Every structure is written in structure tokens, then in C-alpha cells.
Amino acid sequence: QVEIVESGGGSVQAGGSLTLSCYCEYTANNNNVAWFRQAPEKAREGVAAVSTGDASTWYADSLRGRFTISRDNVKHTVYLQMNGLQPDDTAMYYCAVSRGRIMLGPLAPARYDYWGQGTQVTVSS
DSSP: OOEEEEEEEEETTOOOEEEEEEETTTOOSOEEEEEEOTTTTTTOOOEEEEEEETTOOEEEETTTTEEEEEEETTEEEEEEEEEEGGGGGGGEEEEEESSSSSOSOOOOOGGOEEEEEEEEEEOOO
């Protein structure tokens, strides 16, 4: 069983920043790690993904420029830096890990094999 531990969620005011962390010992295997989010009554959507191999990154078009994903293979941790948060960013944020490198559709939930329990991000206006 692959354990994924997310942290860093919380409540902030609009315009604020948060950094989410995803610890998983299965990272650093030339696989992909991604962040997804799901707001109440909405579908889960891909936020950002990173390759643990060559550090390639992918972002949802609407979030590019505000969110930054990075990885530290030594610490088995992937980070999501979120700036300029808005109320629409309020959601449960999930970390997901794939068994191998994802070449197509790195922000598609179905591509990922292991999921964390989620960390809540709440942005107030």
C-alpha cells in the first residue's frame, strides 16, 4: 500500500498564498505526481502535475501563473505553491501518484493510481 500524506491546507483571505505538500515514498521513481481539486458539487479537476524524472510540469490553463508545482526527490515531497488565491479556489485538494511516467493526459484523474485523503483550502473574500 502506498501512503500519501498531504499537508498545508487552511483558510486564507483573497489574495493570500498557501503551499501544499505531498509526501509519498513512491515518488522519485520517474513517475508523475499531481494535484487535483474538487469543490462541492463539482467534478474533480487537475491543477498541476510534475514528473519526478525530468521535472517536467503541466498546469491547468486557468491556473498557470498563479500556481507552481515542484518536487524534492530527496525528501519524497511535491509542493504546490498557490498565490493570489481567490474564493473560486476553495476546494479539497488531493495529491495523486502514478505508477509510471504519464506521457499523455497528465492532468486526467484516471491516469493516477494512488490518492491521498485531501487537504482543505478555503479562501474568503
